[in-house]
Amino acid sequence: MTQIDLIPDEPRPLTRMAxxxxxxxxxxxxxxxxxxxxxxxxxxxxWLDAVAQKQNLRGRNAPPFEWERGWLWVLGADALGRPLLARIIVAAQNTMLVAAGAVIGSAIMGTVLGLVAxxxxxxxGMVIMRLADVIMSFPSLLLAVVVLYILGPSVVNLVIVLAITRIPVYLRTTRAExxxxxxxxxxxAAEVMGASAPRIIFRHILPVVLPTLMTIATLDFAFVMLAESALSFLGIGIQPPEITWGLMIAQGKQYLTNAWWLSFWPGLAIILTTLSLNLLSNWMRIALDPTQRWRLEMRQTKTEVKA
Incomplete structure (x- = not known):
């Protein structure tokens, strides 16, 4: 009788990542x-747009942690009596939309140009790289300030400008890889077998480059979010009645001496989101690298053994 050793199946990729x-x-x-x-x-x-826009001048600059007003006023109110917590939640959409749009746009354009170059x-390759050099010759924030001053501040213009300024990051990284x-x-081997250039690029090369680009995109998301906040703080980002976390900080700067919470809470939201993106990016750098992945797998094995 033959004894067959059963080899356990490898976990699925999603299970392994989890x-x-x-x-x-x-x-x-x-x-x-x-x-x-x-x-x-x-x-x-x-959920909260109506509450975030409703003014209550009797509660203007209300301090935080006054629970009798309700949970939406736990972070206080702004200069027009609008609850800060509701406004931070509503502002998250525009902040994330601008950052995600700029990162996705710059990643697609930069990756395609980098693959070709x-x-x-x-x-x-030299022609494409000169294009990247031209974009990088201008400070990204200064270029955004000039373009937005000419075209006018809007969500679309802000996404386009921030996306253009970030293209060289993906272009140079992709080309080097x-x-x-x-x-x-x-x-x-694919070239010898007669595979076309587009098939080689997108079928064989892009999957190898993609983990690096995903890590960069996670970090770049935090950078773009900070850039949008800086532009809104300068008054050339998204304009009222639209709202972002950066715009909330700008609106509260004149009350820093007597109502610090107007700028503190949206600033804290930016800090925590940026910190989380950096921590997740550091994890992705290890998890997506086959030569470094063993560190996390060994840590997980030790946790299971202790349990």
Missing amino acids: RMLWADKFALVAALFLLVVLVLALIGPW GYAGRRT VMEIRERMFVQ
Whole structure:
């Protein structure tokens, strides 16, 4: 009688990622916080828009933690008596929308140009890289200030400007990765078998580059969100009656001496979101790298053994 050793099946990719996320508690808390922010950004305007816009001059600059007013006033009220908690929840949508739109737009454009620049001939690559040099020759925030001053502040213009300024980040990274990957054996084998250039680029090279780009996009999301907040603080970002966290800080700066909470709470929301994005990006850098992934897997194994 033959004895067959049963080899346990490998966990599915999503299950494996969930286990590695559970092994890093800081990244787990960051992911849960970002999930809450995302949910609030989706349902916030539908849920609390009327409350966030309703003025109550009797409660202007009301201090935080006055529970008798209700839970929406736990963070206090602004100069027009509107509850800060409701306004922060509603403002999350515009803040996330601008950041996500800019990151997705710049990532797509930069990745496509980087793939072409890295795989195509030297002349084509040099032309594309000169385009990146032109964009990078201008400070991103200064370029955004000039363009928004000319075109006028709006959500669309803000997304376009921030996306353009971030294209070189993805372009240069993708080109460097492609120039290294195209010399590997599996790419050369695909070329010998007669695969077309688009198939090689998008079928064989892009999946290898994608984990690096995802990590950069997570970090870039935090940078774009801070840039949007800075532009709104300067008064050339999104304008009232629309609202973002940066605009809330700008509206509260004149009351810092007697109503610090007007700028503190939206600023804290920006800090916590940015910190969570950085923690999650650090986890993704390890989890998506086959040479570093063992650290999280070993930590998870130790946790299971102790349990």
